[in-house]
Amino acid sequence: MHIVVCIKQVPDSAQIRVHPVTNTIMRQGVPTIINPYDLFALEEALRLRDWLGGEVTVLTMGPPMAEESLRKALGIGADRGVLLTDRFFAGSDTLATSYALAQAVRKIGETWGIPEIVFTGKQTIDGDTAQVGPGIARRLALQQLTYVAAVQEVDLENKTITVLRRAEGGVQELKTAIPALITMLEGTNEVRRGTIADVLRGARAELVVWNAQTAGITDVSNCGLRGSPTVVKRVFAPKPRATKAVQIEVGDRDMGTIAEDVIARLYAVQPALEAALLRTAAAY
Amino acid sequence: MSTAPTPPAAASRAGMKKELPERFKSYKHVWVFIEYEHGEIHPVSLELLGEGRKLADKLGVELIGAVLGGNRAAMQDAVVEAWEYGADLVYVVADPTLEHYRNDPYTRVMTDLVNNYKPEIILLGATVLGRDLAGAVATTLLTGLTADCTELAIDDEGSLAATRPTFGGSLLCTIHTLNFRPQMATVRPRVMAMPGRTKGRQGRVIEHAANLQEFDIITKVLRFLPDRNSNKVQLAYADIVVAGGLGLRSPENLQLVRALAEVLGGEWGGSRPLVQKGWMEAERQIGQTGKTIRPKIYIAAGISGAIQHRVGVEGADTIIAINTDKNAPIFDFAHFGVVTNAIEFLPALTTAFRKRLSVNRLAS
The missing domain is CATH 3.40.50.620 (HUPs)
Incomplete structure (x- = not known):
């Protein structure tokens, strides 16, 4: 069985800082990580490979430095890393990104065998859109399974797959045909540590590097800014509220007195509150 | 890297005059x-x-x-x-x-x-x-x-x-x-x-x-297992929400948040770092990547108020913030602020509300 996992290298958002004057992102010196949601997808892919045999190919699109994320994924246990990098891809929105990735998955299929499953994380932590997974599924006519909590069964002979999917207000048990695209929910598995052999292999492995042309993309007008229907017109910092919080005096008053003060202020701005609270309290 | 012709400069697309x-x-x-x-x-x-x-x-x-x-x-x-x-x-x-x-x-x-x-x-x-x-x-x-x-x-x-x-x-x-x-x-x-x-x-x-x-249609739904008391919906649609942040210092102190929420008949939650530290489940995270809330009253205890938290709570009618740091960003968008230690103040607020509610209930 052949599984492709799409990953993205993202800035470690906990350490992103905004320039106080220009309101631009200060990228310099911000460490990058594999999008944490993608690791659950990678682990699920490795688990299926270990169970059913086969190979896991990890695919990422990004600048040349994104090879680091592929080496990390190989170090966790993936078999092959493919880096899709080209200046034509710069400025891609989710539609253009899904186009380029879908083309690369197609090329991966031609080169190493058509994948039975394509995995992505449920979303990235920098874009938070959750749109690229469904975009790839649609472009490759794969069955789309988003927010999957567990892969329960894969039947390679009859080409079916059964999963548990997080739905509105409950969990769906879905059965569909492979090839399928799965976006994996977080916290559904425990991401393994690679063996020392894997880590060494990851550091030394020869990665497959494709540009638009070698990935088989003949029409670059679908890529990058040109292939993106959405246009970012403005980036700005949120407006501060005109008035700051009214500070309740603390001084050396005891906590009980301050609390009474807070309640009095609250009842003053929300006159209906006390009656509502009493109704709730009476219902206990 | 590529031998193909140079694409148009990035700025030209965004600046282009669009004719539909x-x-x-x-x-x-x-x-x-x-x-x-x-x-x-x-x-x-x-x-x-x-x-x-x-x-x-x-x-x-x-x-x-x-x-x-x-x-x-x-x-x-x-x-x-x-x-x-x-x-x-x-x-x-x-x-x-x-x-x-x-x-x-x-x-x-x-x-x-x-x-x-x-x-x-x-x-x-x-x-x-x-x-x-x-x-x-x-x-x-x-x-x-x-x-x-x-x-x-x-x-x-x-x-x-x-x-x-x-x-x-x-x-x-x-x-x-x-x-x-x-x-x-x-x-x-x-x-x-x-x-x-x-x-x-x-x-x-x-x-x-x-x-x-x-x-x-290739995909079949074999079963649907409904969630029992999905607290997801309750938190997003609650009228009163009390939440804690890292200022609570330990996961045990989330109990103080829960106690106040209970007296007020509201829901409780927390900021993103609490989920990352494993103090509470992701379902209770309030903020841009968690739940967006619009309660009548939001009480934020020990939460600094990063923008990603702010966008999730700004719809609240009244925000009360408790934080030891008088320069914490939460005071920029809260309506009332108390510069004090939430660990000490929450129990006092819970007691004061409880007293008020029981006295007034007897009176009415």
């Missing part, structure tokens, strides 16, 4: 995808009808709902509700294949509706269902989709200006889909206010045939 291609000029009206499951409309769809009404009025066009489901008779209540929340017209697609949500039939029907009736704007809730559907529909139509918008407006040229947090919620950006139609956007539950309901308000309805056969 001829084939898109007939695209008109604002649509809301009405999320209808288990016999009910998801509240986010009603919030979007309120927001869609404003956009439609600004453009001078109609507000239209699209509702898909399995049983036409049972869907009539949803049609009436859509009218009463502002829809002028509702497209109804009833077909047994649409009884339970599945991506493929829903995507086919929505795409078919768009190609037939040509809306200029489609709004969907950013729920698991809405996100699953929106991405597939936008890709099929090859149009622009902006996720998790916090503000929607129509600019001077009649284009949808969709504003959303970016870079993990540290900045906002405004996104346009200039050359393509429809312009699509999703909005998370509770980000927009619930509009008023006009009882008896009526509109038109158009039935549209799905033309689907069950044997043609």
Whole structure:
């Protein structure tokens, strides 16, 4: 069985800082990580490979430095890393990104065998859109399974797959045909540590590097800014509220007195509150 | 790296004056995808009808709902509700294949509706269902989709200006889909206010045939296991919310937050770092990547108020912030502030509320 996992290298958002004057992102010196949601997808892919045999190919699109994320994924246990990098891809929105990735998955299929499953994380932590997974599924006519909590069964002979999917207000048990695209929910598995052999292999492995042309993309007008229907017109910092919080005096008053003060202020701005609270309290 | 010709400079596209291609000029009206499951409309769809009404009025066009489901008779209540929340017209697609949500039939029907009736704007809730559907529909139509918008407006040229947090919620950006139609956007539950309901308000309805056969749909729903007391919904729609942050210093102190929430008959939650540290489940995270809340009262204890938290709570009527740092950003958007240690202050506030409520109950 052949599984492709799409990953993205993202800035470690906990350490992103905004320039106080220009309101631009200060990228310099911000460490990058594999999008944490993608690791659950990678682990699920490795688990299926270990169970059913086969190979896991990890695919990422990004600048040349994104090879680091592929080496990390190989170090966790993936078999092959493919880096899709080209200046034509710069400025891609989710539609253009899904186009380029879908083309690369197609090329991966031609080169190493058509994948039975394509995995992505449920979303990235920098874009938070959750749109690229469904975009790839649609472009490759794969069955789309988003927010999957567990892969329960894969039947390679009859080409079916059964999963548990997080739905509105409950969990769906879905059965569909492979090839399928799965976006994996977080916290559904425990991401393994690679063996020392894997880590060494990851550091030394020869990665497959494709540009638009070698990935088989003949029409670059679908890529990058040109292939993106959405246009970012403005980036700005949120407006501060005109008035700051009214500070309740603390001084050396005891906590009980301050609390009474807070309640009095609250009842003053929300006159209906006390009656509502009493109704709730009476219902206990 | 590549031998292909140089692409146009990045800035030229964004700066280009857009003329909408001829084939898109007939695209008109604002649509809301009405999320209808288990016999009910998801509240986010009603919030979007309120927001869609404003956009439609600004453009001078109609507000239209699209509702898909399995049983036409049972869907009539949803049609009436859509009218009463502002829809002028509702497209109804009833077909047994649409009884339970599945991506493929829903995507086919929505795409078919768009190609037939040509809306200029489609709004969907950013729920698991809405996100699953929106991405597939936008890709099929090859149009622009902006996720998790916090503000929607129509600019001077009649284009949808969709504003959303970016870079993990540290900045906002405004996104346009200039050359393509429809312009699509999703909005998370509770980000927009619930509009008023006009009882008896009526509109038109158009039935549209799905033309689907069950044997043609590959994915089957084997079972549906409903959540028991989904606290998700309760937190997003609670009137009173008490939340804790890292200022509580230890997971045990979350008990102080729970105790106050209980006395007030409200819900409790926390900021993102508490989930990352494993102090509480992700379901209770409040903020841009967690739940957006719009309670009457929000009490934030030991939360510094990063932008990603702020965008999730700004809809609250009254925000009370407790923090030892008088310069914490939370005091920039809270209504009342108490510069003190939340660990000591929360029990005092709980006791004071309890006393007030029991005294007044005896008196009344």
